[in-house]
Amino acid sequence: MDKRPTSPHIQIYRWNISSLTSIMHRASGVALYFAVIIVCWYIVHYAYQINIGTNEDKCDCWSKSIMKVAFISSIFIITSALYYHFFNGIRHLFWDIDKGFDPKTSKINGYLVIFLAAFFTIMTIAISFYLKTY
Amino acid sequence: MKKIKIAPSTKTGALHWIHQRVSAVAMIPLVIWLCISGVQIAQDPEGYLPVFFAYPFNAVMSILLISASLYHGSLGMRVIIEDYISNKMKMHFYIMFIHFLSISTAIAGILAIIRLHLIG
Numbered sequence: 001m002d003k004r005p006t007s008p009h010i011q012i013y014r015w016n017i018s019s020l021t022s023i024m025h026r027a028s029g030v031a032l033y034f035a036v037i038i039v040c041w042y043i044v045h046y047a048y049q050i051n052i053g054t055n056e057d058k059c060d061c062w063s064k065s066i067m068k069v070a071f072i073s074s075i076f077i078i079t080s081a082l083y084y085h086f087f088n089g090i091r092h093l094f095w096d097i098d099k100g101f102d103p104k105t106s107k108i109n110g111y112l113v114i115f116l117a118a119f120f121t122i123m124t125i126a127i128s129f130y131l132k133t134y
Numbered sequence: 135m136k137k138i139k140i141a142p143s144t145k146t147g148a149l150h151w152i153h154q155r156v157s158a159v160a161m162i163p164l165v166i167w168l169c170i171s172g173v174q175i176a177q178d179p180e181g182y183l184p185v186f187f188a189y190p191f192n193a194v195m196s197i198l199l200i201s202a203s204l205y206h207g208s209l210g211m212r213v214i215i216e217d218y219i220s221n222k223m224k225m226h227f228y229i230m231f232i233h234f235l236s237i238s239t240a241i242a243g244i245l246a247i248i249r250l251h252l253i254g
Binding site for chain 1: 155158159162165168169172173176177178183200203204207208210211214235236239240242243245246247249250
């Protein structure tokens with residue numbers, strides 16, 4: 001029972017689009033799970049502070065700019081992971097109803113999913129920067 | 135003839151699979167709502183975030199999103215843990231830890247959203 005092998009041995013496989021999309025689906029899923037956990041506890045922290053929106057510290061120190069860079073880059077990573085997992089999840093749901101599962105179509109679908117995820121990520125970030133009013 | 139040994143994970147696998155798909159389908163409209171409201175919040179976080187959950191639609195959608203995403207996430211993390219951790223003891227420990235983490239996070243998050251909805 002305990003001698004069963006662990007699944008994908010990524011060291012010995014040749015990379016192709018189907019294995020790449022599969023492993024990226026798992027990686028983005030794990031990233032999104034922990035992102036949801038962190039965002040939930042941030043909402044808890046936000047809801048239980050005394051005066052909402054007024055305890056902003058006004059310092060101009062280096063730690064704040066580092067935190068800002070870290071925040072924006074993590075927003076970028078989480079947005080791209082979310083869009084990728086969303087589109088590849090829809091691809092998986094189409095596979096489950098037996099559509100687009102033959103090798104040729106699924107190869108095209110894989111490139112389409114990566115393109116759509118990149119496109120929507122860039123569009124979302126661009127629209128957010130374009131619309132911001134502060 | 136040798137008796138076939140059934141692995142433990144094959145007993146409830148079909149139900150797990152169906153739940154994963156159902157929660158995935160449920161999250162399609164919720165993720166679209168999340169992206170639209172994320173862009174909306176990014177315009178003016180300090181002005182919009184305190185009143186965001188006061189709108190009933192936003193409160194309902196965010197509670198549904200937290201429940202569905204943590205359920206879907208704990209099912210997915212369970213599959214990943216079952217695939218990559220071969221030590222049975224460690225595997226069950228990590229699965230249990232993920233379940234406890236998901237449930238406590240969901241309850242705390244939903245409670246915080248109800249509070250923000252009521253005071254916002």
